Amino acid sequence: MKNLKVYVLSWRKAIGLFGLIFSLSGVIQAQQIKGLVTDEQNEPLAFVNVLWANTNIGASTDERGQFKLDSPTAFPGLLVVSYVGFKTDTIKIWENMKKVTVVLKSSVDLVEYVVADRQSATTIGTITPNLVETLSSEELKKAACCSVSESFGTNASVDVNVTDAVSGTRKIKMLGLDGIYTQIQFENLPLVRGLSASNGLDFIPGTWVKSIQIKKGAGSVVNGYESIAGQINVELLKPDEADKFFVNVFANEMGRFELNTHFSKKFNSKWSTMLFVHAANQGFEIDRNNDLFLDIPLKNTAIVFNRWKYFDKNFRFQFGVRGVFNDVNSGQKSELENPYKVTIKTNQFYGFVKAGYIFKSDNSFGVVTKYKFHEHQSTYGLTTYNADQNNVYINTVYADEIFNKKNSIKTGVSLNYDSYRHHFNDSSFTNLEVVPGIYFEYAYVAGKVSVVAGIRGDHHNQFGAFASPRLHFKYNLTARSAFRLSVGKGFRTTNVLIENSSYLISSRRVRFLEILKPEQAWNYGVSYSHKWTIKEMEFSFIGDYYYTEFENQVVVDVEDKDFVSFYNLNGKSYSHAFQAELGVEYKSFDLKMAYKFLDVMTDYSSGLKSKPFTPRNRVLINAGFRTRFDKWKFDITTLWTGLSRVPSTEGNLDGNVRSTRSENYFLVNGQVTKKFKLFEVYLGVENLLNFKQGNPIIDSENPFGDEFDASMIWGPVQGRIMYAGFRYSIK
Amino acid sequence: MKNLGLILVVLLLTFISTKGFAGSDTKTIKIQTSAQCDMCKETIEKGLAFEKGVKKADLDVDSSVLTIEYTPKKTNPDILKKAVAALGYDADEVQAETEAYNNLNECCKKGAHK
Numbered sequence: 001m002k003n004l005k006v007y008v009l010s011w012r013k014a015i016g017l018f019g020l021i022f023s024l025s026g027v028i029q030a031q032q033i034k035g036l037v038t039d040e041q042n043e044p045l046a047f048v049n050v051l052w053a054n055t056n057i058g059a060s061t062d063e064r065g066q067f068k069l070d071s072p073t074a075f076p077g078l079l080v081v082s083y084v085g086f087k088t089d090t091i092k093i094w095e096n097m098k099k100v101t102v103v104l105k106s107s108v109d110l111v112e113y114v115v116a117d118r119q120s121a122t123t124i125g126t127i128t129p130n131l132v133e134t135l136s137s138e139e140l141k142k143a144a145c146c147s148v149s150e151s152f153g154t155n156a157s158v159d160v161n162v163t164d165a166v167s168g169t170r171k172i173k174m175l176g177l178d179g180i181y182t183q184i185q186f187e188n189l190p191l192v193r194g195l196s197a198s199n200g201l202d203f204i205p206g207t208w209v210k211s212i213q214i215k216k217g218a219g220s221v222v223n224g225y226e227s228i229a230g231q232i233n234v235e236l237l238k239p240d241e242a243d244k245f246f247v248n249v250f251a252n253e254m255g256r257f258e259l260n261t262h263f264s265k266k267f268n269s270k271w272s273t274m275l276f277v278h279a280a281n282q283g284f285e286i287d288r289n290n291d292l293f294l295d296i297p298l299k300n301t302a303i304v305f306n307r308w309k310y311f312d313k314n315f316r317f318q319f320g321v322r323g324v325f326n327d328v329n330s331g332q333k334s335e336l337e338n339p340y341k342v343t344i345k346t347n348q349f350y351g352f353v354k355a356g357y358i359f360k361s362d363n364s365f366g367v368v369t370k371y372k373f374h375e376h377q378s379t380y381g382l383t384t385y386n387a388d389q390n391n392v393y394i395n396t397v398y399a400d401e402i403f404n405k406k407n408s409i410k411t412g413v414s415l416n417y418d419s420y421r422h423h424f425n426d427s428s429f430t431n432l433e434v435v436p437g438i439y440f441e442y443a444y445v446a447g448k449v450s451v452v453a454g455i456r457g458d459h460h461n462q463f464g465a466f467a468s469p470r471l472h473f474k475y476n477l478t479a480r481s482a483f484r485l486s487v488g489k490g491f492r493t494t495n496v497l498i499e500n501s502s503y504l505i506s507s508r509r510v511r512f513l514e515i516l517k518p519e520q521a522w523n524y525g526v527s528y529s530h531k532w533t534i535k536e537m538e539f540s541f542i543g544d545y546y547y548t549e550f551e552n553q554v555v556v557d558v559e560d561k562d563f564v565s566f567y568n569l570n571g572k573s574y575s576h577a578f579q580a581e582l583g584v585e586y587k588s589f590d591l592k593m594a595y596k597f598l599d600v601m602t603d604y605s606s607g608l609k610s611k612p613f614t615p616r617n618r619v620l621i622n623a624g625f626r627t628r629f630d631k632w633k634f635d636i637t638t639l640w641t642g643l644s645r646v647p648s649t650e651g652n653l654d655g656n657v658r659s660t661r662s663e664n665y666f667l668v669n670g671q672v673t674k675k676f677k678l679f680e681v682y683l684g685v686e687n688l689l690n691f692k693q694g695n696p697i698i699d700s701e702n703p704f705g706d707e708f709d710a711s712m713i714w715g716p717v718q719g720r721i722m723y724a725g726f727r728y729s730i731k
Numbered sequence: 732m733k734n735l736g737l738i739l740v741v742l743l744l745t746f747i748s749t750k751g752f753a754g755s756d757t758k759t760i761k762i763q764t765s766a767q768c769d770m771c772k773e774t775i776e777k778g779l780a781f782e783k784g785v786k787k788a789d790l791d792v793d794s795s796v797l798t799i800e801y802t803p804k805k806t807n808p809d810i811l812k813k814a815v816a817a818l819g820y821d822a823d824e825v826q827a828e829t830e831a832y833n834n835l836n837e838c839c840k841k842g843a844h845k
Binding site for chain 2: 075076092094095096097628629631675676677
């Protein structure tokens with residue numbers, strides 16, 4: 001042992017001496033690193049891009065899969081290895097490494113857009129044909145509470161709004177359009193559809209998430225016809241990569257308590273499994289603004305998810321089951337004689353199977369299938385609404401190259417089956433939707449240019465055939481800047497009662513003015529992203545503009561204070577969304593500033609008006625600081641929200657008429673995290689400035705009267721809330 | 732509001748106390764390790780940063796000597812050597828733990844830079 005040490009010492013010194021002489025004598029002779037890139041079958045891959053992260057310095061592999069590259073100027077260097085059809089890999093290169101072998105994993109998961117870079121919390125790639133923003137688990141930790149829908153607080157592309165002052169339901173918006181127009185997926189399987197639209201992302205705890213991909217605009221035809229405003233794909237932790245055990249306990253001063261935990265077990269190199277458990281509770285009634293309504297609903301939630309993974313060179317297989325039990329009880333305080341109550345009970349079962357066979361690195365066949373049963377039981381005062389949904393989804397993907405590595409295709413067939421039963425007050429109705437479809441997608445990726453063109457045809461049993469063309473184009477001006485274009489069409493059918501259940505918490509009467517047709521829209525987008533370095537400061541800029549134009553939309557009309565009316569669009573409905581974002585990273589500081597402009601207009605029966613509760617201007621500033629080895633982390637996020645239109649309450653008694661304009665407001669959230677050897681603790685505050693929408697519930701004294709309305713919400717209804725928690729894991 | 736202020740003050744004090752009184756009562760130890768590259772340096776320094784009583788850890792890659800500043804009340808050389816061994820590296824007479832060593836990246840294993 002002793003001998004070895006002496007030996008090691010001496011060769012280190014020898015190398016050091018050599019290096020010194022070398023560098024003195026041959027300044028011109030730059031250090032080089034050699035490498036080999038292969039697929040998982042050990043076949044060399046040609047034309048693979050290798051690039052030092054955040055630079056323009058890169059190379060491609062030759063026919064033998066080999067490359068040579070000048071060593072980086074600073075160590076460790078980050079080498080980004082990317083190739084179409086494979087997951088992008090980032091490798092740390094240390095000073096003494098002269099040779100490197102990279103094995104790229106095929107992206108058979110049908111994920112054509114994973115950009116993995118675990119260094120940064122949010123990454124915007126310049127590699128993929130469409131612009132993808134990836135939020136890592138680090139980003140989600142910036143807002144420790146709690147579910148994925150709450151985690152978007154530090155992101156400018158996705159807005160999160162409270163829909164009413166009673167049920168605690170949160171909804172996301174993209175491009176100023178409701179979350180229903182965004183296709184929300186779990187590892188490229190449909191996640192939030194149909195009846196889960198009311199609270200879908202609330203059922204994914206943030207600590208289960210490995211990463212989230214956000215894409216604005218038209219999506220790939222491979223994933224279906226429903227994307228209009230964009231897509232959000234949630235990747236959960238994988239059984240063969242995750243910690244053996246993890247637990248997170250969270251509590252806030254309002255009495256909310258959450259427990260998130262997961263266990264993973266690797267049986268051998270092929271089989272692994274993982275169990276996720278979530279429990280949440282809000283146990284006591286709180287009414288801080290003395291309007292006799294609970295500020296936060298009483299709640300009991302349990303979610304269990306188990307998945308199994310089989311991973312072999314050529315054959316991959318996964319299956320999983322998830323159960324959700326959620327019980328919400330809100331409205332007036334129980335001590336009142338005849339309280340107005342809102343109760344929402346949700347039970348969900350979700351099962352999926354995914355299988356893929358890889359013939360060659362770029363030639364594969366995959367089948368994904370999913371079954372969901374969702375049961376929703378609710379009361380809103382005297383209104384009752386119960387519904388259930390059975391859903392089956394099957395999709396197949398065949399991927400191959402044509403002519404050469406630069407051209408590839410994906411094609412397959414899909415089936416979506418939905419059977420609904422609704423009971424609204426005294427009326428009952430059923431709805432059966434069967435939609436088989438076929439698609440074809442062609443991709444050309446070579447050097448600076450990439451094009452993805454796809455088309456799909458689907459046949460709806462009630463509404464006939466639909467065509468959904470999509471096109472993406474990217475041009476790299478430099479290795480670190482990209483210009484992108486996208487065009488696409490999508491369609492979806494509606495479930496208006498569940499999608500607009502917040503309006504049921506009011507004295508409004510529900511009116512269906514005609515038979516509702518599917519919604520159809522075109523989306524056009526352009527974007528420019530650019531990264532650059534000044535001294536040690538890393539800058540990134542992204543500017544994008546998206547225009548969405550509806551051919552048909554189910555209009556949700558709350559312009560008359562006595563009604564919520566649903567009818568088909570007669571005229572125009574569109575959204576202009578512009579966003580500019582600047583990011584700076586300097587040593588252990590990072591700063592992100594974003595501005596968003598939204599112009600969303602719809603032709604109501606009373607004329608062309610802007611969408612209610614949709615502010616034209618928003619500014620988000622997110623700043624972070626961490627000490628060495630992340631021992632301490634500080635994060636602060638400020639969101640400024642501009643004015644938005646509030647539907648008229650004209651005709652109410654004097655005290656119950658509200659302004660038709662909201663107020664500007666600042667929302668500030670902050671968090672401190674301290675890391676110890678085995679665990680982390682965090683302490684944070686939401687809504688630090690304690691801004692609240694005053695008297696959010698109209699006529700809260702008479703909930704059974706004609707003027708009661710808890711759905712006219714444009715701002716926070718809860719004040720400042722402190723929270724704390726810890727995370728513990730066993731690797 | 733009161734609570735918030737109090738918590739912030741407590742946090743600030745904790746922060747200052749962990750940073751501020753480092754020099755008052757510390758000792759320095761030098762340990763010969765089997766580390767041999769910058770990647771090993773990061774692993775060892777990061778691992779020791781979260782050890783109780785460690786103020787500062789610095790590995791000189793050329794000599795493989797690890798210099799640790801520590802508080803003698805909270806830890807001692809034996810514990811520190813074991814902590815290094817638990818990361819997969821020899822520390823003077825204490826040999827690397829086998830499981831941790833096997834988990835090291837290829838380039839950090841002994842003889843990788845021959």
